[in-house]
Amino acid sequence: MGAALAGAFTNSVFGVLRAYILIALWQARPGLAGYDVSTAVTFCFITQAFIGPMQLLGGGLTLPERIRSGDIALDLVRPAPLQLWTLAEDLGRAAQQLLVRGVAPMVAGAVLFGITVPAGPAQWAGFLACLTAGVVVSFAWRYLVALSVCWLADDRGVMVCSMLLTTLLSGMMVPLALFPGTLGEVVRALPWAAMAQAPADVYLGTAQTGPTLAFQALWAAALLGLGALATRAVRHRVVIQGG
Known part of the structure; x- marks a missing residue:
């Protein structure tokens, strides 16, 4: 719990820092990407709230350690499919992270900057549905990264690449609408956009559910x-280090 609370504090602090950077950018370029200052700041804090539930910085799964230790052999003979019970476990983790680490940045944004909220129950319901779908997409991507240990025996390089791609292309740092022309169209069609950008758009009312x-x-x-x-x-092919 202490680590989760520390994570909530860190997310909130970095949210404030990101907010001031976005405020400066949108004050210099009013209406950039169709956002105003208030929308940009709200986008900042809503994506900060996604970091824990969606594990946008990577990780969140115990599979790499279980593969290296050989415990994966036991997992594969369980009556429940490996992918299904790992997904169930991750959804439970995401719900806990949303409550512990996701609410704090939103509260900080509301108190310090007066961020906007969805207009009504229908928009809230659509946002929660898209948030859940974003967690599932994030899990599916992280699951593939985790299983790569079976072939690579070390997931650190893949994890770093995954973190860079997710950070840059999910909408976690800046709205994907800032990417110009054809590049922007390609980026918004990639799976990472389904993680943070998609539910954020529904929250802001800039996309339909x-x-x-x-x-x-x-x-x-x-x-x-x-x-x-x-x-x-x-x-x-299960690679067990040490024998």
Whole structure:
């Protein structure tokens, strides 16, 4: 609990720092990417709240350690599918992180900057649905990264690459609308956009819930499908360090 509270404090502090940077940017370029200052600041704190639940900086799964220790062999013979029970475990972790680490940045943003909130129950419901879908997409991506240990025996390089891609392309740092032209269209179509940018857009009212959920569901299905194929391959190749 102490680590979670420290994480909530850190998320809030970095949220304030990010907010001032975005305020300076939007004051210099009013209306940039279709956002005003208030929308940009709200985007800042809502994405800060996503860091813990979605593990936007990577990790959150115990699979790499279990693969290295050999415990994965026991996991593969359990009656419940490895991918399914790992997803259930991660959803529980995400709910806890949302309450412990996600609320604090939002409160800090509301107190210090007066961030906006969804207009009504329908928008709140749509946001929560998209938030859940974003967690599933994030899990599906992190699950693939974790299983890479079976072939690489060390996930540190893959984890660093994953963190860089997620940080830059999920909308965690800046709205993806800032990417220009064709590059922006490509970035907004990638799976990382389904993690932070998509639920943030629904929260802000700049995107409709239905198309956003469909976009997230498409990537969730694709990545979970790849995860299922990778799990099947793991049954034929489990690397246990030390023997």
